[in-house]
Amino acid sequence: MKKGIIKKFVVLAVLFALPIIAYLFFASGKNNFAKLPVLTEQxxxxxxxxxxxxxxxxxxxxxxxxxxxxxxxxxxNTFNLDQKILEKYYEFNDFQFVVILPEEAREEAEAFRKEFSGISKTEKWKFAFGSREEIQKVFKSFESPHKLDDAYTPYVFIIDKDLNLRGRDNDEDHGELYAYDSRSVAELNNKMDDDVKVILAEYRLALKKNNNESKSILKKQ
Known part of the structure; x- marks a missing residue:
């Protein structure tokens, strides 16, 4: 009889404790992922x-x-990027897709944009042109492990409003994830999309907090 009571008590204790343990686990996870890590400043x-x-x-x-x-x-690469990432966020005014190209790629860039205009909002694409030295200077400032080959890399980057490069500092596959491979649908879909959502949510929460604080100050006045 005693063994039966003890067994029931253990089962009830486990059933009661599991939801609490799960809650504490996810609560700590939410704090860990409240902001997308800054990997390179300025x-x-x-x-x-x-x-x-x-x-x-x-x-x-x-x-x-x-x-x-x-x-x-x-x-x-561009089709993958557009379908998996860009088309979901084009409507946000503070979101932009920037393609940095050498000076001699101007005509090709315009033809490229026209070709994609039927399947994408290419009016949202921003092209910036510079010498290879200027492009290398911008790229080098990202301080990523990636390299440019004739002003090209398949990796795309997230830069925030304060000119910081964002990514992952504890990625399960790469450790530090500075950029996302535009050739890989899986990486864009499973990692980059999540990270863009995180940074957008981060700025929204900050904006909401600032608005609430402003309203509170006005009420006090």
Whole structure:
């Protein structure tokens, strides 16, 4: 009889404790992922590069690509990026897709944009042009482990409104994840999409907090 009572008590204790343990686990996880880690502070801005309109990383959440001169060969990369990431966030005013290219890629860039205009909101794409030295300077400021090959890399980056490069500092596959491979649908879908959501949520929470604080100050006055 005693053994039966003890067994029931243990079962009830486990059933009661499991939800609490699960809650504490997820609560701690939420705190860990409340912000997307800053991997590089104060990257070089692109305001000095040539573009159709004034272009800067400042006050924007930027997806940044260095796509070189062979844009014809990058249709797969761009399609992956557009379908898995960009089209979900084009409506946000503080979100932009920036493609940094060498000067000689201007005509190809325009043809590239026109070709994609039927399946993407290419009017949201921002092209910045510069010399290879200027492009290398911007890229080098990211301090990533990746390299440019003739002004090209398949990896795309997230730069925040304060010109910081964001990514993961404890990724299960890479350790520090500075950029996302535009050739990989899985990486864009499973990692980059999640990280863009996190940084957008981070800024929304900050904006909401500031608005609430402003309202509170006005009420006191």
């Amino acid at each position: 990257v070089s801005d692109i305001s000095a590069l040539d573009s159709e309109q004034s272009l800067s990383f400042k006050d924007k959440i930027s997806i940044v690509a260095f796509f070189g001169t062979n844009l014809e060969g990058l249709k797969g």
